[in-house]
Amino acid sequence: xxxxxxxxxxxxxxxxxxxxxxxxxxxxxxxxxxxxxxxxxxxxxxxxxxxxxxxxxxxxxxxxxxxxxxxxxxxxxxxxxxxxxxxxxxxxxxxxxxxxxxxxxxxxxxxxxxxxxxxxxxxxxxxxxxxxxxxxxxxxxxxxxxxxxxxxxxxxxxxxxxxxxxxxxxxxxxxxxxxxxxxxxxxxxxxxxxxxxxxxxxxxxxxxxxxxxxxxxxxxxxxxxxxxxxxxxxxxxxxxxxxxxxxxxxxxxxxxxxxxxxxxxxxxxxxxxxxxxxxxxxxxxxxxxxxxxxxxxxxxxxxxxxxxxxxxxxxxxxxxxxxxxxxxxxxxxxxxxxxxxxxxxxxxxxxxxxxxxxxxxxxxxxxxxxxxxxxxxxxxxxx
Ligand SMILES: Cc1ncc(COP(=O)(O)O)c(C=O)c1O
Numbered sequence: 001x002x003x004x005x006x007x008x009x010x011x012x013x014x015x016x017x018x019x020x021x022x023x024x025x026x027x028x029x030x031x032x033x034x035x036x037x038x039x040x041x042x043x044x045x046x047x048x049x050x051x052x053x054x055x056x057x058x059x060x061x062x063x064x065x066x067x068x069x070x071x072x073x074x075x076x077x078x079x080x081x082x083x084x085x086x087x088x089x090x091x092x093x094x095x096x097x098x099x100x101x102x103x104x105x106x107x108x109x110x111x112x113x114x115x116x117x118x119x120x121x122x123x124x125x126x127x128x129x130x131x132x133x134x135x136x137x138x139x140x141x142x143x144x145x146x147x148x149x150x151x152x153x154x155x156x157x158x159x160x161x162x163x164x165x166x167x168x169x170x171x172x173x174x175x176x177x178x179x180x181x182x183x184x185x186x187x188x189x190x191x192x193x194x195x196x197x198x199x200x201x202x203x204x205x206x207x208x209x210x211x212x213x214x215x216x217x218x219x220x221x222x223x224x225x226x227x228x229x230x231x232x233x234x235x236x237x238x239x240x241x242x243x244x245x246x247x248x249x250x251x252x253x254x255x256x257x258x259x260x261x262x263x264x265x266x267x268x269x270x271x272x273x274x275x276x277x278x279x280x281x282x283x284x285x286x287x288x289x290x291x292x293x294x295x296x297x298x299x300x301x302x303x304x305x306x307x308x309x310x311x312x313x314x315x316x317x318x319x320x321x322x323x324x325x326x327x328x329x330x331x332x333x334x335x336x337x338x339x340x341x342x343x344x345x346x347x348x349x350x351x352x353x354x355x356x357x358x359x360x361x362x363x364x365x366x367x368x369x370x371x372x373x374x375x376x377x378x379x380x381x382x383x
Contacts, residue, residue: 008067008183009251016062017244028059030241052229056237060244061213064203067182067247068195070215074228075240079178079198080106081233082212084114086174086196087143089227090220093119096140098171100128100157101355102150104198105344107176126355130161137169147176148185149291152303152339152363153356154278156287159294163191172220178202178330183254185295194220201330202300205246205253211235253332253368257300260374261366265302267375273312273382278303300366301329303339306382310359313338317362319381322373329365334374337363 017028031054036047047053057075065073076082087110091097099111101124111122125136133144144166148157159175166173174194175187181202187195197203199211214224228234235243258281265279280291281298291298306312316336317325323336327343337343344357352358366374 011066012063012250013248015066016059028056028241028244030237031055032237050237051232051234054234054237054240056240056244057235060235060240060247063244063247064182064197064199064213065215067186067250068177068188068215069186070188070195070221071217072221072225073213073215074221074225075199075235075243076212076214076228077233077235077239078210079176079196079200079212080110082196082198082214083107083110083176085224085227085231085233086194086214087111087115087120088231089224090172090194091120091142094140095120095142096138097122097143097145098133098136098141099124099145100147100150100155101126102128102153102155103145103147104151104176104178105339105346107145108344109346128155128157130158130165133162134165134169137165137171141169141171143172143174145174145176147179148294149179149280149299149301151179151301152337152344152361154179154280154285154301154303156280156285156291156294158287158290159185159187159190159192163193166193167191179299179301180295181250181254181299181330183251184258184297184299188215190294193217199243200328202254202257203247203250203330204243205250205331206242207328207331207333209239209242209246211239211243254297254300256368257330257366258297260368260371261300261302261364262298263371264364264366264374264378268302268304268378271382273307274304275307276305302364302366304362304364305360306362313360313362316381320377321380322369322377323364323381329363331365332368334367334369334377335365337365339363 034050038044060075061073163173172193175192176196178198194216197213262281268274269277279302323334326335340359
């Protein structure tokens with residue numbers, strides 16, 4: 001199907017994207033059609049209706065499967081639509097999910113306020129070591145849900161070791177790989193069962209499209225595919241096109257995100273007005289060795305606390321110029337976010353504070369601008 005399908009960048013640029021069969025267009029066209037003309041009932045070219053399938057979306061789904069080294073990829077209208085499809089397509093009322101407590105606020109809200117009333121129980125555990133999961137699993141547990149790195153505290157979980165714990169007990173391990181991207185980490189190769197992405201972030205990479213994806217083996221993807229078509233949370237062809245366009249440069253962008261973030265994390269960790277830096281690339285990070293083992297680079301996300309607590313954080317957040325104060329992450333431009341009032345505001349105050357997501361925490365999404373300019377912006381906002 002593709003020339004030389006071995007290297008990551010080659011696959012990002014070519015897989016699922018052969019020249020258009022009718023016109024030869026080198027770039028996958030935006031198939032802006034809701035329906036497909038049939039010759040006779042049931043006689044069609046593989047497409048009937050664009051909720052069920054669209055060629056631009058197919059190209060994206062094939063490329064995502066290739067990059068994550070899974071058998072099948074499915075694209076969704078958002079990361080949370082993808083997450084919903086995993087829970088609703090795979091589990092049933094009465095089942096139990098175990099989730100590592102440090103996770104995206106929207107995933108917490110979905111589990112607590114949508115799936116709990118539906119009948120799915122979730123245990124959020126603070127002990128994110130493999131033994132913590134082994135101790136928490138019960139006969140009702142059907143799925144373990146983790147992020148690594150985690151949002152927003154940049155925790156690193158040992159994916160291979162947790163997969164082993166899960167498989168001993170017949171439990172599916174799902175990894176939300178949004179913070180790493182498939183360029184830095186491929187959970188399926190570490191024995192995870194399913195991978196979920198908010199493609200809104202590094203995969204799209206330009207803060208211009210919202211999307212999500214699930215990748216995994218056919219045996220687990222079949223019911224998720226059924227749910228995708230039955231519930232219909234799919235991306236339109238223009239969104240699929242934008243995401244694919246972003247994917248082509250994922251490797252070069254990630255190298256720069258990592259280089260810039262490593263530089264800034266090291267500088268921040270030595271700054272007298274910075275109390276704490278959360279970044280898996282720093283040798284003092286609790287799970288630095290695990291990160292080095294399972295990731296190609298340490299990513300572009302950093303969280304920090306400043307001397308002076310909440311007030312210092314508030315001042316900092318209104319002073320950065322290049323780092324825009326905004327939700328989201330993973331785009332080429334640098335963003336700064338206040339998790340407690342923004343991305344994680346949907347987590348009740350007491351739970352959030354107990355987990356360390358308080359008003360003093362600042363999250364940086366380091367973009368691919370010149371690092372000297374980013375350092376100057378941070379220095380001026382801190383000092
Ligand atoms: C780790 C993680 N997973 C999932 C999501 C949800 O993705 P979306 O906003 O595309 O629905 C986000 C969004 O910030 C996220 O950070």
